[in-house]
Structures are given as C-alpha cells and as structure tokens.
Amino acid sequence: MSAMFILIGFSLIVAAGFLGAFLWAVKSGQYDDQYTPSVRILFDDKTKSKSENREREHDNGDVSVR
Numbered sequence: 001m002s003a004m005f006i007l008i009g010f011s012l013i014v015a016a017g018f019l020g021a022f023l024w025a026v027k028s029g030q031y032d033d034q035y036t037p038s039v040r041i042l043f044d045d046k047t048k049s050k051s052e053n054r055e056r057e058h059d060n061g062d063v064s065v066r
Contacts, residue, residue, distance in 0.1 A: 025031065
C-alpha cells in the first residue's frame, strides 16, 4: 500500500514538471509561428473545384482532351 502512495506522489511531481515546462514554453514564445504569416500570401485562399476549372476552360475556348 505504501508503494502506491509513493508512485502517486512521484506521478504528481512528474505531472507538475511537465505542466511547468509547458507553461515556460508558452511564455517564452516557443509556440509562436513566425514562418506561416510570411508565406501565407503565396497560397490561394480557396481551392477551385473541378467544375469551376471546366467552366473556366470552356469560357476561354480551351479545348483539352482527357
């Protein structure tokens, strides 16, 4: 029975250590994303469906055989 109390106490200490490490990482900016905002402009806002692509090709007069 005493081994169970020791293991519970040890697990609480380990959990507190992980919580402290996580809070330190958040406060020090480890989770701040500095790369994505700079390349976000390079990506399209939405992807076009196949039907929109077909309509665009048809409007442009492009004929493609697939």
